[in-house]
Amino acid sequence: MKTGSWTVVLLAVTTVALCSPLINELEPGQEWPKRGSVKQPQDESEDEETSPEKISPSEPESEIPGEIKExxxxxxxxxxxxxxxxxxxxxxxxxxxxxxxxxxxxxxxxxxxxxxxxxxxxxxxxxxxxxxxxxxxxxxxxxxxxxxxxxxxxxxxxxxxNPPLDENEIELQDRRGHRMTWKQYHRLEDIHGFMDYLAKTYPKIVSVNTIGKSYEGRDLKVLRISDGKPTNKAVFIDGGFHAREWISPATVTYIINQIAENFDEESDDIKNIDWYMLPVVNPDGYEYTHLTDRLWRKNRRPSISRQCIGADLNRNFGYRWGGRGSSSNPCSDIYRGSRAFSEPESRAVSDFIKTSTANFTAYLSYHSYGQYLLYPWGYDTAVPPDHNDLDFVGKRIAAAIETTGGSKYTVGCSSRVLYPASGGSDDWAKGQGIKYAYTIELSDTGRYGFILPTSYIEPVGRESLAGIRVLASELNKP
Ligand SMILES: [Zn+2]
The missing domain is CATH 3.30.70.340 (Metallocarboxypeptidase-like)
Known part of the structure; x- marks a missing residue:
């Protein structure tokens, strides 16, 4: 297994930090321990990247979502x-x-x-x-x-x-103590209420932390499931980067529910991992898709010129920010923001991962749609030195998904399978030394697209969980 030399250094630092006994003493609800931020070489250059609205000469207009809003x-x-x-x-x-x-x-x-x-x-x-x-x-x-x-x-x-729930379901909701169902796409309040419910119900293994606020002031809530063993590896899973991809938060909460509710019966592979999950990275956009525009993609922060609203959070991360497949036009659907991490939501995710003591070895970002399992790099058609490892594990995950639910996923390097897109969170996570960084484009392949009927939520959740189990077993191999 080949890795870049500074990647190895970072992992060594992470492992040392993890051996701190703090993690066992943590009371539910308390702040998770933080380590000193490990400054990455590319961060410094990205932070200096402040020249606003540089026009990219190679904006690939015909290959990527790039709607100019009126x-x-x-x-x-x-x-x-x-x-x-x-x-x-x-x-x-x-x-x-x-x-x-x-x-x-x-x-x-x-x-x-x-x-x-x-x-x-x-x-x-x-x-x-x-x-x-x-x-x-x-x-x-x-x-x-x-x-x-x-x-x-x-x-x-x-x-x-997204039809309303029938009366039986509503009655069940009341008895359960939270409102999540996986028979409906829920509002942010239900998702957050569900996370808080789990923390209250399973205080020994579940805790919830607000890692920051969105532009409009909504909480960015991360739920952790962990038995507190200091030897555990850690996995970060997020969803809801793009507001209209409703199946993504539904899938992440499905995974949370299955692991948290059945933790005692789970395999050692699942228990030997600290799970960090942020179901809605872009809560402002998500609420906006429920209330105003079902097909909104970006966050809701007006651009500096106030010309248009929203940046594409998955073009705003500080690894090779500003390159191909992103736009400097604030009205574009793939507007990358005025500089790397200009948006509070992407900054909160990166700050959290950088300062956490967790030994992150995998990063999964759920999007929709197309059924792809993509690994870096996204910014260009190059692949990281350990791409064979990423490809191997990716294909095992895809096989488990297909065996469980029948959905066929294409596995590959994102810039090659789809098109180059710089400033993505998976590239940044890989750049931070998190070995297994994937972007997963969930169902379907285009029959419904973003408007995926609610009957898909449980099947997609079930097969995605099968993929998570395979990932866990791969991470636990010596
Ligand atoms: Zn997306």
Whole structure:
């Protein structure tokens, strides 16, 4: 197993710090111990990266989600606080293998007729705005571009997506002491209430800490499950980076629930790990998708110029920040922020991981959609020296997922399998010396996209948990 030399140094420091007996003496609810921040070489250069809004010469317009929002309509919507209506908007799957297709889609995006949902080297899922369907249809016919209409009316799907719970479920909720169900996509309050409930119910193994606040002042809550053994390795799992990817917080809370509620019966592999889980990295955006715009992606901080709202938190991390696959345009859906860690949410995650005494050996970030298990690097098509290890464990996780639930995941280096995207949290985690850093794009492969029916929550949770168990067994191998 090859690792970069300074990575080895960092792990050694982490291991020494972990041997502190503090971790056993920790009372539930108390602050988790912190270690002195280990300054990384790349952090220093990234911190100096303050030149605002550098225009990237290689902005890959045709390959990544890069919708330019209409500034005026957005501000008007803000003022009126009206729910965004997607009636008549459609989702198309467009084959991009023919030359010129990506360029055409780029032009349509710049004219604000379409936005990108997902895609890889061979196809793109694009949202056609309702008032543009006729126009875009004509252009596609003229240019002989083939596509399938996946969703005829997006608003109809949105209306059907998250039906209210039936009375039996509501009664169960009252008896359980928390409101989470995995039969519905829940608001932030339910998710946080559930985490607090677990800490109160299982104080010996579960604790919850607020590691920071979002721009609008919401808590960033991390739940830890640990039996306190000083030899434990640690895994950090997060979700809800991108507001509209609702299956992600639902999956992370599913994993939390299974491990916390059944900890005594769990395997030694699970018990020998300290689990740190942050289900909603972007709580402002998440609430905004419930209340105003179901398809919002970024956080909710206005840009410095106040021209547009939100940065893409998964382009804001300080490892090779500002490179390919991120935008300097505050109105873009992949706006990287004014500098590395300019956003309170990404900064809180990085500060927490850097100063924690936990021996983090894996970092998983759940996103949707597409069914990919991706490892660094994202910033460029290079791979880390130990990419064979990442690929091996990734494929084992994918195999467990498929055996359990039948979903097929593509495993690979993210910049190669999808497209380069710099400033991602997985690259940063890898740069911090966390060996197994993955971004997982959950279900589905595009039939529903972000508007995944609630009947998927439990199956996706179940197969994801199978993947987590395999990861745990791999981490516990000597
Ligand atoms: Zn995402």
């Amino acid at each position: 500034e005026i309509s957005l501000l008007a919507r803000e003022a009126e606080n009206v729910k965004v209506d997607y009636s008549g908007a459609q989702l198309w799957k467009v084959s991009t293998e023919k030359t010129g297709v990506r360029a055409t889609l780029g032009r349509l995006r710049r004219r604000n007729l379409i936005s990108t949902w997902a895609g890889n080297q061979t196809y793109m899922d694009i949202l056609i705005k309702s008032n543009a369907v006729q126009n875009v249809t004509r252009i596609m016919k003229r240019e002989n571009i083939t596509y399938d209409i996946i969703i005829e009316d997006l608003q109809k799907r949105i209306n059907e997506e």
